[in-house]
Amino acid sequence: MGMSSEMLKGHLDAVLLATIGDAALHGYAIIEAIRTRSGGHFDLPEGTIYPALHRLELAGLLASRWVQPESGRKRRVYALTDTGRQSLTERRAGWRSFAGGIDMLLDARA
Amino acid sequence: MGMSSEMLKGHLDAVLLATIGDAALHGYAIIEAIRTRSGGHFDLPEGTIYPALHRLELAGLLASRWVQPESGRKRRVYALTDTGRQSLTERRAGWRSFAGGIDMLLDARA
DNA sequence: CATTCAAGCCTAGTGTTGCTAGGTATAGCT
DNA sequence: AGCTATACCTAGCAACACTAGGCTTGAATG
Numbered sequence: 001m002g003m004s005s006e007m008l009k010g011h012l013d014a015v016l017l018a019t020i021g022d023a024a025l026h027g028y029a030i031i032e033a034i035r036t037r038s039g040g041h042f043d044l045p046e047g048t049i050y051p052a053l054h055r056l057e058l059a060g061l062l063a064s065r066w067v068q069p070e071s072g073r074k075r076r077v078y079a080l081t082d083t084g085r086q087s088l089t090e091r092r093a094g095w096r097s098f099a100g101g102i103d104m105l106l107d108a109r110a
Numbered sequence: 111m112g113m114s115s116e117m118l119k120g121h122l123d124a125v126l127l128a129t130i131g132d133a134a135l136h137g138y139a140i141i142e143a144i145r146t147r148s149g150g151h152f153d154l155p156e157g158t159i160y161p162a163l164h165r166l167e168l169a170g171l172l173a174s175r176w177v178q179p180e181s182g183r184k185r186r187v188y189a190l191t192d193t194g195r196q197s198l199t200e201r202r203a204g205w206r207s208f209a210g211g212i213d214m215l216l217d218a219r220a
Numbered sequence: 221c222a223t224t225c226a227a228g229c230c231t232a233g234t235g236t237t238g239c240t241a242g243g244t245a246t247a248g249c250t
Numbered sequence: 251a252g253c254t255a256t257a258c259c260t261a262g263c264a265a266c267a268c269t270a271g272g273c274t275t276g277a278a279t280g
Binding site: 005006009045047055072073079 | 229236237238239240241242245247248
Binding site: 221222223224225226227228229230231232233234235236237238239240241242243244245246247248249250 | 251252253254255256257258259260261262263264265266267268269270271272273274275276277278279280
């Protein structure tokens, strides 16, 4: 629900890369996937997702192509590049390291 | 070591409140405590800590006083206010919720 | 005593980034 | 024709950790 909006900073890229994973998803589907897979913890606005996807594509971690589905309008679908897959692995480790550090600090008994 | 500096955003306040806890610490000591208690994960620069302490005091979560130790120069020591203690409790829960959400997303098997 | 160094505090400015608030276009349904 | 959901986009904003400096004081070193 009301997740303090600053918390996500620095972790959104990992979330996006992990959400796409081995699939090829378009922006709207990514937003829905994040909402459902996070158990409702995260409900990210389009103004967060789209610029981030462009950033990741520019950085070479994602590649996009336009797809015309049988029904509905055209969509831009994103998939990980090789660099993106490698980056995801690193970011997963980075997250574990970061979360472990925070856990140590928050759990520390004076 | 080289923790991507954006990751901490939105979590620093919780770290500071938890690090001070029931003690009364000054800035330098807080930096050292964070470094040691986090197992070296975090080594935060002064330019991060001091403005954050001021912010938290202005927000009423910390109270400071100047202390003259037996040896050495005067220090500004910080302690939690009642509001600060309450906020720490909330932020611990907020962190668990946030970290749980990220875990779900990063661990999700496509 | 002079000097050097560490302890200790501070702040102006920067860069990144997620979000707000708007906009556009298309397909399906009534 | 009009409405709604899907789907995409972007300019500007606000927050915040960090960089890169500066200042002061006490202790140690020669």
